[in-house]
Structure formats: structure tokens, C-alpha cells
Amino acid sequence: MVETAAxxxxxxLIVALERDVANVSATILSLTPEQCFxxxxxxxxxxxxxxxxxxxxxxxxxxFSMPRFTLGTLFGKPxxxxxxxxxxxxxxxxxxxxxxxxxxxxxPTKPQGPFNQQRQQALVEQWQKINQRMIESLFHWxxxxxxxxxxxxxxxxxxxxxxxxxxxxxHTQQHLNQIxxxxxxxxxxxxxxx
Numbered sequence: 001m002v003e004t005a006a007x008x009x010x011x012x013l014i015v016a017l018e019r020d021v022a023n024v025s026a027t028i029l030s031l032t033p034e035q036c037f038x039x040x041x042x043x044x045x046x047x048x049x050x051x052x053x054x055x056x057x058x059x060x061x062x063x064f065s066m067p068r069f070t071l072g073t074l075f076g077k078p079x080x081x082x083x084x085x086x087x088x089x090x091x092x093x094x095x096x097x098x099x100x101x102x103x104x105x106x107x108p109t110k111p112q113g114p115f116n117q118q119r120q121q122a123l124v125e126q127w128q129k130i131n132q133r134m135i136e137s138l139f140h141w142x143x144x145x146x147x148x149x150x151x152x153x154x155x156x157x158x159x160x161x162x163x164x165x166x167x168x169x170x171h172t173q174q175h176l177n178q179i180x181x182x183x184x185x186x187x188x189x190x191x192x193x194x
Contacts, residue, residue, distance in 0.1 A: 006084065006085035006086060006166075007085065007165075007166075007169060008084070008085065008162075009143055010138070010141065010142060010143045010146060013138075013146075013162070013165045013166075013169070014135060014138060016169045017131070017134075017135055017138075017165070017168065017169060017172075018135060020131075020168075020169060020172040020173070020176070021127065021128055021131045021132075021135075023176055024050060024053070024127060024172065024175075024176055024179075025124045025127060025128060027046075027176060027179055027180065027183075028046060028047075028050060028120065028123065028124050028127075028179070029120070029121075029124055031046055031120070031183060033115045033116050033117055033119065033120050034115065035183055035186050036115070036120050036123070037111055037113070037115040037119070037120075038186060039110060040182070040185075040186075043178075043182065044108065044178070045110075045111070045182070046179045046182055046183065047108075047111050047120075047123055048108040048110065048111070049108075049175045049178055049179050050123055050124075050127050050175075050179075051108035051109070051111070051123075052102060052106050052107065052108045052175070053127070053171070053172060053175055054126065054127055054130050054131075055105065055106040055107075055108065056106050056168070056171070057130045057131050057133075057134045058130060059105070059106075060134050060137075060164070060168065061130070061133050061134045061137050063151050063164075064134065064137040064138055064140075064141070064161070065137045068145065068148075068149055071149045071150070071151065072149060075149075075150050075151060075152060075158060076150065076158070077148065077149070077150070078147065078148070078149070078150045078158070078160050081147070082146070082147045082160045082162045082163050083163055083166075084166075085166045085169070085170070088156070088159070088163050088166040088167055088170060089166070089170040091156055092155070092156060092167060092170055092171070092174075095155035095156060100154075100155040103154050138165075141161065145161070146160060146161045146162035146165070147160050147161075147162055148160075149161050150163075151164050153167060
């Protein structure tokens with residue numbers, strides 16, 4: 001997961017999140033319905049990865065739409081300066097290596113068939129719609145406010161809103177990599193079978 005230029009400012013983060021939405025959409029639409037919904041043992045399907053990310057986006061919509069005084073009352077104010085993208089990404093990878101797993105509220109339900117292009121297209125449209133709402137909720141934030149409020153993360157503790165956006169970008173990159181690796185392994189299996 002190599003980032004050429006880590007996003008930092010409010011506008012850079014919005015662009016990164018929009019790019020993430022577009023990249024996930026393009027990747028899912030490049031798969032056949034069978035590749036999208038296939039559920040290999042022990043891993044999530046491409047569709048389940050997207051459904052998991054959607055669940056988190058819904059949580060973030062709620063958090064980013066709360067009145068700021070409510071965030072401050074519920075979670076306090078940050079006592080340290082926001083860490084950079086690389087630090088948050090590294091902390092997240094360390095948590096995963098240490099056994100952190102997705103919280104129950106974000107574990108996707110295994111989609112049931114029939115699986116076809118219409119279902120695949122609907123999955124992508126839902127992904128885009130939810131994330132558009134999430135990105136729009138960030139329009140009410142400015143750069144300074146991103147560092148003045150915090151939200152709890154189940155593995156990383158309290159993160160400033162900026163740090164949470166770093167996490168979201170890192171998290172999406174990770175799942176995009178998992179979808180790509182899954183597709184490559186499916187393609188290799190198909191080639192080996194012929």
C-alpha cells in the first residue's frame with residue numbers, strides 16, 4: 001500500500017476520498033458478477049469488502065454530521081497534535097498484525113444470489129451514494145476544526161477528525177488491495193483449471 005503523496009489538508013482529503021470511491025467502483029465493475037460475489041473460504045468476497053466499507057461510511061456520516069459540541073461532550077477534546085497519515089496507517093497495520101478484527105457492526109452479511117450485473121451495478125451505486133453523503137457531511141468542516149474534535153476508533157483509540165479521515169483513506173486502500181489480490185487469485189485458479 002504505497003501512497004505517492006499522503007493527503008493532509010481538508011481539500012486533499014476530500015479529493016483522496018473521492019478518488020477512493022472512484023477506484024473501488026471501477027475495480028468492482030471490472031469484475032464479472034461471479035468474481036464480485038464469489039466467497040472463497042476464509043476471506044470476504046469483493047462484494048463483502050464493499051459492504052463492510054459502506055457500513056463504516058454510515059458510521060462516519062453520523063459522526064461527521066453531529067453538532068460539534070456533542071462530539072466534544074461525548075469524546076472530549078484532543079490533548080495532542082494530530083499525527084500524520086503515515087503514522088495512522090502504520091498504527092492501523094500494527095493493530096491488524098496484532099489480531100484486530102472488524103467490529104461486529106461492520107461485518108457484512110454474505111450476499112445471497114442470484115448474482116448478476118444488475119446486482120453488481122446496484123452495489124456500486126449504493127457505495128457511491130453512501131460515500132457522496134459522507135463526503136458532503138465533510139463540507140461543513142474546515143481545516144482547523146479537523147484537529148479540534150475527536151472520535152473513538154475501536155483499535156486506535158481516540159482520533160482527531162483529520163486522523164479518522166487518514167484512517168478512512170488507508171482502510172479503503174487496504175480493502176481495494178484485498179479485492180485486487182482476490183481477483184488475481186481467482187484468475188490464477190481459472191488459468192490453472194484450463
